[in-house]
Amino acid sequence: MPLSDLTEAELKIVQRCLDAVAEGKFFEDWEFHTLFGVDREVVRQVAKQFPLVDEFDESEGGIDDSWLVINNTFANLLGYPHRKDAELAQWVSASKGQVEEVFRKWRG
Numbered sequence: 345m346p347l348s349d350l351t352e353a354e355l356k357i358v359q360r361c362l363d364a365v366a367e368g369k370f371f372e373d374w375e376f377h378t379l380f381g382v383d384r385e386v387v388r389q390v391a392k393q394f395p396l397v398d399e400f401d402e403s404e405g406g407i408d409d410s411w412l413v414i415n416n417t418f419a420n421l422l423g424y425p426h427r428k429d430a431e432l433a434q435w436v437s438a439s440k441g442q443v444e445e446v447f448r449k450w451r452g
Contacts, residue, residue: 347395347414347450354446355395357438358414362391364435365417370426379424380416387413418447 347355364370365380366388376384390397390413397410421432422444429440436443 347397347399350446350450354449357436357443357446358417358450359391359394360436360438361417361421361443362387362394362413364432365421366391368428368431368435370428370432371420371424379420381412382409382416387417390414414450418443418450422447 347358350358366384371379373384380387386409390410393410397414398408399411399414400408420426422440426432438446
């Protein structure tokens with residue numbers, strides 16, 4: 345499902361998750377690229393441009409970085425054992441279940 349199909353509230357959840365990954369302390373710099381497939385600066389750029397990103401732009405031989413960043417932001421915030429759920433709640437004013445639902449909806 346494209347971002348354009350998400351509600352304004354759901355887009356805010358995506359934005360806050362991107363901001364948390366870009367600026368928060370959930371993932372150490374030394375492992376960031378391994379977990380996300382891109383550097384933290386790429387996540388910052390996607391967060392800065394969001395929601396005006398094209399997550400389905402297939403330039404440069406594959407899925408655009410925006411799709412990868414959004415997907416891996418959700419996957420790692422929800423699945424990686426960062427043990428910082430209290431800190432995440434300060435960044436994202438939605439329950440873990442709500443974040444999971446937005447991820448499922450976006451992934452289709």
